Structures are given as structure tokens and as C-alpha cells.
Amino acid sequence: MGSRVRVPFHGRHVGAWVVEVGVEPPDGVALRDVSKLSGCGPPPGVLAVAGWAAWRWAMPLATVLRAASPERNVWELPPPPPPARAPATARREPGGGSVELWRVPPARDLLPMVLDTLEQADGPVLVLVPATGWADRLAGRLRRRGIAVASSWAEAAAGWPVVVGSRAAAWAPVPRLGGAVVLDAHDYSDRYDAAEVVAARAVADGARCLLVSPCPTAVQVVGHGPVRTLARQEERAGWARIGVVDRRGADPRTGLLSEELVRLARRVLPGRLVCVLNRTGRARLLACASCGALARCERCGSAVETAGTMLVCRACATERPLVCAACGSGRLKVLRPGVSRVREELSALLGTEVGEVSAATEVLPDTPVLIGTEAVLHRARRAAAVVFLDFDQHLLAPRFAAGEQALALLARASRLVGGRDQPAAGTVVVQTRVPDHGVLRAAVHGDPGLATELELRRALDLPPYSALATVKSPDSPVLGGVEVSPLVTGRWLVRGADHTVLCDAVAPLRGGVRVDPDDV
Numbered sequence: 001m002g003s004r005v006r007v008p009f010h011g012r013h014v015g016a017w018v019v020e021v022g023v024e025p026p027d028g029v030a031l032r033d034v035s036k037l038s039g040c041g042p043p044p045g046v047l048a049v050a051g052w053a054a055w056r057w058a059m060p061l062a063t064v065l066r067a068a069s070p071e072r073n074v075w076e077l078p079p080p081p082p083p084a085r086a087p088a089t090a091r092r093e094p095g096g097g098s099v100e101l102w103r104v105p106p107a108r109d110l111l112p113m114v115l116d117t118l119e120q121a122d123g124p125v126l127v128l129v130p131a132t133g134w135a136d137r138l139a140g141r142l143r144r145r146g147i148a149v150a151s152s153w154a155e156a157a158a159g160w161p162v163v164v165g166s167r168a169a170a171w172a173p174v175p176r177l178g179g180a181v182v183l184d185a186h187d188y189s190d191r192y193d194a195a196e197v198v199a200a201r202a203v204a205d206g207a208r209c210l211l212v213s214p215c216p217t218a219v220q221v222v223g224h225g226p227v228r229t230l231a232r233q234e235e236r237a238g239w240a241r242i243g244v245v246d247r248r249g250a251d252p253r254t255g256l257l258s259e260e261l262v263r264l265a266r267r268v269l270p271g272r273l274v275c276v277l278n279r280t281g282r283a284r285l286l287a288c289a290s291c292g293a294l295a296r297c298e299r300c301g302s303a304v305e306t307a308g309t310m311l312v313c314r315a316c317a318t319e320r321p322l323v324c325a326a327c328g329s330g331r332l333k334v335l336r337p338g339v340s341r342v343r344e345e346l347s348a349l350l351g352t353e354v355g356e357v358s359a360a361t362e363v364l365p366d367t368p369v370l371i372g373t374e375a376v377l378h379r380a381r382r383a384a385a386v387v388f389l390d391f392d393q394h395l396l397a398p399r400f401a402a403g404e405q406a407l408a409l410l411a412r413a414s415r416l417v418g419g420r421d422q423p424a425a426g427t428v429v430v431q432t433r434v435p436d437h438g439v440l441r442a443a444v445h446g447d448p449g450l451a452t453e454l455e456l457r458r459a460l461d462l463p464p465y466s467a468l469a470t471v472k473s474p475d476s477p478v479l480g481g482v483e484v485s486p487l488v489t490g491r492w493l494v495r496g497a498d499h500t501v502l503c504d505a506v507a508p509l510r511g512g513v514r515v516d517p518d519d520v
Contacts, residue, residue: 002047004038004069017041017065019051039073040157041065043175049201050171056499057192058469058506058515064192068171070153077158081148097177097203099211101185101224103448105238106214106411107419108230111141114181117210118147118162123178126201127164128194130187131378139164170194170201177207185211185220186408191516199224214238214411215448217404218457219518222464232447237421239446240414242428246435256342256389256431257349264385264429265350265369271384271426274416275346275371276409278393279338280358286311288324289331298325305338342389343371377412384426386413391430395437400462403439407451410443420446461495463518467502469494472514479505 001021006013013035025031042050046068054061104110118125129135139149142162150160150172157173165172167190180202185195195211202209211224221227229235245260256277265273286295286304295304297313298320304311310319323330334341339356346369347354355365357372357379364370364379372379377386388394394406410428417426430440442451458465471477471492476484482496482505496502499517506515 001044002041004041004073005034006036006038007034008032017047017069019047019061019065039075040070040077040154040173042068042171043157043173045176045201045205046171046173049197049204052200053192053197054510055503055507056196057517058503058510059191060511064171067168068173074154074157077154080155080159081161096206097209099199099203099209099224101216101220101227102210102212103216103227103229103235104212104214105230105235105419105446106415107240107422107425108238110183110212111138113210113212114138114142115145117179117181117208120208121179123176123205123207124156124159124174125162125179125181126169126172126174126177126198127162127180128167128169128182128198129164130166130184130189132166134183135164135166135169167194170197177202177205177209179207180209182209182211184213186213186215186217186404188217188518193518195220214414215404215407215451217401218452218454219464221452221454227449236446238414238419239411239443240417240425240428241420242410242414242430242440242444244435244440244444245429245431246433247431248433248435255345256337257345258431260429261387261389261431262349264387264427268384268426269350269352270368272380272382273369274376274380274383274386274413275342275369275389276374276376276386276413277339277342277371277389278373279336279390280340280373286332286334288327288329289333290329291324291327293324293326295324295332306332339371339373346371374409374412377409377416380416382418383416385429386416386426387429387431388413389431391432391440392434395432395434395439400457400468403437403451403453407439407442407448410439414443467496467499467517469496469502469506469515469517471506471509472516473509477506477509477513479509481505 001018003018005016005018007016042065050064050068051061054064114127129138142149148161150156150163153173156163159175163169163172163174180198182195182198199209199211211220216227245258250258287293295311296302297304297318299318302313304313309322311322312319343354343356350369352369353367354369354371355367357370357376359373359375361379370376370380394409395402413428417428419425438451442448471494472490473492474490476492479494481501482494485493487493494502494506496505502517509515
């Protein structure tokens with residue numbers, strides 16, 4: 001089972017996987033010979049979880065199996081290295097694994113938790129981190145301790161002691177897990193939740209799985225609680241010092257560059273200063289300086305932004321001269337500046353070079369000041385200070401998990417500057433007009449428990465007390481047993497009592513239209 005093959009289908013030969021053997025074909029279906037064997041594929045344990053994941057996140061099964069397969073054909077597996085120690089002898093029962101949810105502050109070194117899992121495991125250990133750079137660094141630290149870490153799909157399938165990877169490694173072809181660790185388990189950047197996939201694999205294999213996060217999500221707390229924490233003083237010390245700048249009474253002429261920001265920059269430079277603004281471009285919202293009308297596209301009505309000497313619509317790419325469509329004035333003022341515009345202003349204000357970072361940035365600029373979208377928090381390794389220029393766009397985003405995601409950004413910033421107990425620790429500064437928000441209170445006190453939303457979610461019937469999905473379809477989907485309501489043009493919100501009800505209801509849509517469970 002799991003082997004990759006090619007089979008005849010509608011006059012051509014297509015790639016496929018052997019997912020079951022000894023199956024009787026339905027009436028009226030004739031068996032055909034396999035055209036070609038294409039090498040090794042996912043082991044049986046991965047196949048079982050892949051079927052569940054395809055149902056749970058409304059994906060074609062082929063999409064999941066493709067992620068679990070090697071990029072190139074693998075015909076044989078290398079012999080695994082000899083074990084560095086005698087394996088644990090504890091007996092494991094299939095389906096008898098356990099999942100532990102740990103809340104660990106962002107500036108704490110997580111390597112001891114990985115090493116402890118390795119010590120207790122009786123088989124290969126799978127370790128997941130959010131990014132490939134982090135995976136490479138962690139693998140290097142383990143190898144320097146004499147631990148064999150798989151460096152290829154074939155080595156993972158052969159049973160190497162440790163497999164370290166980014167979220168895609170949730171489908172690593174480990175035949176049977178001896179243990180698993182998911183670091184920053186709150187990070188959900190794929191179409192599926194890699195932490196839940198690894199947890200399901202560990203339970204099926206009878207292994208211990210640790211979900212480690214500085215700020216576990218409400219779904220994780222309810223699904224895998226109780227939350228295990230460090231001592232209160234130790235957890236608080238692992239969060240950065242966070243300053244909150246109340247912008248409610250600020251002079252609007254200062255824009256996003258407050259006096260507090262300037263003082264901070266002069267104090268930390270020439271150390272690295274990182275500024276975060278989750279708006280690309282020069283200006284994301286313009287208005288006429290004469291009549292006050294918003295600059296909108298004449299074709300589709302969306303907001304336009306500047307591109308050189310023209311106004312360009314982000315939605316339909318329509319261009320027009322830099323003039324007001326209502327009164328013809330050529331004077332436009334910026335209501336919501338983007339990263340490029342603020343970079344120019346910040347460089348002029350501080351008198352130093354400022355680098356711009358986005359998701360498309362390949363090489364991090366070697367400048368004392370960086371400004372960019374939240375991608376800059378993943379590109380930079382260390383910083384003397386991190387400033388969120390407009391944190392309200394995260395706190396008040398139109399998503400039910402906006403608070404959790406905002407706290408995760410503060411955790412990431414805390415990791416860049418270091419915990420408050422470290423001698424050379426930096427500072428995180430948040431500019432906001434809602435300084436009493438629970439997320440900010442939790443980060444300032446280093447106590448993510450203060451930001452819990454369980455009671456509010458229960459009252460509003462939001463996950464984890466219900467299940468939600470968005471469906472991208474021109475027409476309202478006809479589904480039974482769930483509630484369907486419109487969001488914006490071409491998108492629909494589907495609500496079910498739980499994931500069993502929801503996923504069964506949207507299963508007929510899989511492969512026909514885009515369905516995103518949990519992405520609301």
C-alpha cells in the first residue's frame with residue numbers, strides 16, 4: 001500500500017497511489033492492469049490519516065497524497081543509522097497515543113523539550129516548526145549533539161531517529177511515530193492545520209505528541225486541554241517588555257510616526273529597529289484634498305492606489321491619471337499610507353537608510369531600520385526593538401480569530417527582541433487606539449490566559465463551540481444540516497454544529513469549488 005503507480009484513465013496514463021488492496025470492484029466495473037510502478041509512496045499510517053484530513057479540510061485526497069509523496073521517484077530506502085541508545089521498551093497500543101498542550105513563553109529555548117521527547121520515544125520523532133529556516137537551524141543543533149536527522153524523504157521513510165521540517169513535514173513518511181513535537185502550534189498557515197494532522201498521527205500510532213505554543217488557540221485549549229504552563233514568574237520573564245502608545249489623542253498630522261517612535265529609534269540605533277505595517281504599496285486609501293471624495297475605481301468601485309504618476313485599482317487593474325474623478329482636482333491626500341510611503345517618511349525623519357520587507361523579499365536588506373508587513377517578523381532573526389505602527393488593523397480585523405492572531409504577532413516580536421529577563425533584551429512597542437484591549441493586557445503582563453475568549457465564543461456560537469467554513473462559489477451552495485449565509489460577492493459562510501456535521505455537508509463540494517474550513 002502507498003506505492004506510486006501510473007494507471008490508464010480516459011486514454012492516457014495518469015499518476016495514482018495504491019490506497020487499498022484486496023478490494024472487490026463494484027458491479028459493472030472492470031479491473032485494469034497498472035501501467036507502471038513509479039516507486040515508493042506514503043506508508044499505510046499516513047494513508048489512513050490522509051483520508052481523514054481530506055474530509056476534515058475539504059480537500060481532494062490526491063492533494064494530500066501528493067504532499068506526502070517524494071518530489072522524485074524513490075525506489076529503495078537507505079538503511080537507518082544504528083541507534084545512539086537502547087530504544088524505550090514501553091508497549092504501545094494502536095490508537096493509544098496522547099496529546100499534551102504546553103504554553104511556553106516565546107523567548108524560551110525549546111530544544112530541551114525536543115531532547116526530552118527524543119529520550120522518551122521508542123521510535124522516530126517528528127518535529128514541526130513554522131518555517132524552513134527554523135527547521136534547518138534546529139536540525140543543525142541536533143546533529144551537533146550526535147543525533148541523526150533525516151535530510152530526505154527516503155531517510156524519513158527508512159526510520160531515521162528524527163525528522164525536522166516545516167508544516168509540510170506533517171506528512172513525512174515516518175512508518176510509525178515514536179513521538180512528535182509541534183513548535184508554535186498556533187501557527188496555521190496552510191490550508192490544513194498541520195498540528196492537528198500530527199496529533200492525529202501520534203494518537204493512531206500510540207505515541208506522545210507535544211503541541212507547544214506561547215499562545216494556544218481556543219480550539220486547541222478546548223480540544224487538547226488542560227494547558228500545561230511554567231511557573232508564573234518564569235512565563236512572564238519569557239515575554240518581552242511591551243510598551244503601549246495610546247494614539248487616541250495624537251495630532252493627526254504626525255501620521256503613523258509618533259514622537260515615542262522617534263525617541264525609541266534614537267535610543268536603539270545603530271542597533272536594528274523593525275517596524276511592522278501590514279499594508280503594501282505607497283498608499284492604500286486616498287481622498288481628494290479639495291472635495292474630500294475617496295479615490296475609487298470608476299469600473300468596479302474599489303479603492304485605488306498610486307503607482308508612479310497613475311492611479312491603479314487593486315481589484316481589476318484599471319489605470320487612470322492622478323486626478324479626482326469627482327471634481328478633477330490633482331491634489332490627493334493619503335488617508336492610509338502603505339509600507340513604501342512610510343519607508344520614505346521614516347528614512348527622512350531618522351536620517352538613515354530604511355529597508356523594505358514583504359513576503360516577496362528574498363534577501364533581507366542590510367540596513368539598521370527595517371519596515372514591512374508581518375513577513376518582516378519571520379525574515380529578521382534579532383532586533384533591538386520592534387514597533388507595530390498600526391496594531392489596530394490586527395486587533396480589529398474582520399476575522400473571528402483576530403485576537404489570537406494579534407497575540408501571536410506579539411509573541412513573534414518578543415522572540416526577536418528577547419525576554420525581559422535577558423540582559424540585552426529589547427522592547428516591543430504597540431501604537432493603538434484601543435490600549436485597554438485584552439490582547440494587549442495579556443502581552444504586557446506576559447500572561448496569555450488573560451486574552452481568553454472562550455465565554456465570548458460560547459455566547460456567539462463560534463469555534464470551538466461550532467464549526468465554520470467559507471465557500472467560494474458564484475451561487476449559494478445547497479447543503480443540508482448546516483446554515484449558509486452570504487459574506488461578500490462569491491463567498492458564503494457555512495456554519496455547522498460541529499466538524500462532523502459541517503464536513504459531511506460540504507463533502508459533495510470537494511474538488512468542484514473552493515471550501516476552506518476554519519478560514520473565516
